[in-house]
Amino acid sequence: MKHAYMIMAHDQFLSLKELVAVLDDERNDIYVHFDKKLKAVPELSARHSNLTILNKRVNVIWGDVSQIKAEYALFKAAFAPGKYDYYHIISGTHFPLKSNDGLHSWFSACNGACVLKPQPLPEEEIGMRFGYYHFFLKHLISRNRTVNKAYHLGWRAVLAVQKKLGIKRDTSFIKGKASQWCSLNEDALKLILSKEKETLKKFRRSFCCDEFFVRSILDGSDVPVIYDDKICYVEFVHTTPRIFKEGDLDYLLDSGALFFRKMYDSNIGLAKKIEERICG
Numbered sequence: 046m047k048h049a050y051m052i053m054a055h056d057q058f059l060s061l062k063e064l065v066a067v068l069d070d071e072r073n074d075i076y077v078h079f080d081k082k083l084k085a086v087p088e089l090s091a092r093h094s095n096l097t098i099l100n101k102r103v104n105v106i107w108g109d110v111s112q113i114k115a116e117y118a119l120f121k122a123a124f125a126p127g128k129y130d131y132y133h134i135i136s137g138t139h140f141p142l143k144s145n146d147g148l149h150s151w152f153s154a155c156n157g158a159c160v161l162k163p164q165p166l167p168e169e170e171i172g173m174r175f176g177y178y179h180f181f182l183k184h185l186i187s188r189n190r191t192v193n194k195a196y197h198l199g200w201r202a203v204l205a206v207q208k209k210l211g212i213k214r215d216t217s218f219i220k221g222k223a224s225q226w227c228s229l230n231e232d233a234l235k236l237i238l239s240k241e242k243e244t245l246k247k248f249r250r251s252f253c254c255d256e257f258f259v260r261s262i263l264d265g266s267d268v269p270v271i272y273d274d275k276i277c278y279v280e281f282v283h284t285t286p287r288i289f290k291e292g293d294l295d296y297l298l299d300s301g302a303l304f305f306r307k308m309y310d311s312n313i314g315l316a317k318k319i320e321e322r323i324c325g
Contacts, residue, residue: 046072046130046131046149046152046153047072047073047074047128047129047130048072048073048074048129048130048131048132048133048148048149048152049073049074049075049076049123049125049128049129049131049132049133050068050073050074050075050076050133050135051076051078051116051119051120051122051123051132051133051134051135052064052065052075052076052077052078052119052135052136052137052139053078053105053115053116053119053134053135053136053137054077054078054079054080054136054137055079055080055082055083055105055137056137057137057138057307057308057309057310058087058137058310059310059313060137060138060140060308060309060310060313060316061077061087061089061137062087062089063140063308063313063316063317063320064137064139064140064141064308064316065077065089065090065091065096066091066320067140067141067145067316067320067323067324068094068141068145069091069092069093069094070093070094070145071093071094072145072149073093073094073145074094074095074096074097074123074129075091075094075095075096075097076097076099076119076122076123077089077096077097077098077099077137078099078102078103078115078118078119078122079098079099079102080102080103080104080105080115081102081103081104081105082104082105083102086098097122097123099118099119099122101118102115102118103115103118106182106183107182107185107186108179108182108185108186108252108253109182109183110245110248110249110250110251110254112225112254112255113244113245113248113254113255113258114245116134116225116255117238117241117245119134120132120134120234120237120238121238123234124234124235124238126231126235127231129231130152130157130230130231131152131228131229131230132228132229132230132231132233132234133227133228133229134225134226134227134228134229135226135277135304136226136306136307138306138307138308138309139226139277139304139305139306139308140304140305140306140308140315140316140319141303141304141319141323142278142297142298142300142302142303142304142305142319142323143303143323144323144324147323148303151303152228155271156269157230157269158230158269158270158271159227159228159229159230159233159263159268159269159270159271160227160228160270160271160272160273160276161223161224161227161228161259161260161263161270161271161272161273161276162223162224162226162227162272162273162274162276162277163221163222163223163272163274164222164223164224164256165222166221166222170222171216171219172216173252174251174252174253174254174257175214175216175219175251175252175254175257176213176214176216177204177207177208177212177213177214178203178207178212178214178250179200179203179204179250179251179252180199180200180203180250181196181197181199181200181203182196182200182252183196184196185197185200218247218261219257219261220260220261220264220265221257221260221264222256222257222260223256223257223259223260223272224256224276224277225255225256225258225259226276226277226304226306227259227276228276229259230268230269232267232268233259233263233268233270236262236263236266236268237259237262237263240262244258244261244262247261274302275301275302275303276302276303276304277302277303277304277305277306278297278300278302278304278305278306279305279306279307286306286307287307288307288308288309288311288312289305289307289308289312289315290312290315291312291314291315291318293315294315294318294319294322297319298319298322298323
């Protein structure tokens, strides 16, 4: 089997380098998209994998359709008919909990089916994220508190006006919710690429749409899909993924998951200990 790992990165570059080092295998090719906001990108290298750093970069804005645009940039860079059995979209803060042999064995048992991590979807979430037009997302999570507050006020004000006017967007294309970090086969990626223009139009001015667009395309298609939480272990503290530390080593390895998220530079010792355990 041949796999393509497509990585979205914007910080935590020590962790990213460890991630690339662990995935570096002649059965894997690696593609990395760095956020366009970065003035300088780190140097990455691989001895066994073909490593591609995308030259065309997207300015990724949290909650915005630009997240999907960045994924499409990776999809188009990696797609090669007949070359890969699986295309994995992961973040720069992912880290494997199994060796490359273990990962390839696990996916071989999936018999070519795509693997998505399911997520619950309350009905009101569909209306909030897709039933209205969302503006002021550019600095919604700015570190500048004044800018952050101003954009939150603008965002809420525009939503309030739409609700008062009874504006409702079509949400019938939302079939379910699944993590944007997923593993796709060739047929799935071909289908997703054929829907790029339509997809970007549908999801424009929606909110946090990256968890919906892959499933919205695959649901109802002939592409086989397995839903499995094991694809990535993550723990949320309120709405933010917890950053794991060295003391979580055994806990993570016993989870049975393929990857975990988030791995941060401040706890880089955890990555090195996992690498020792899974790679011998």
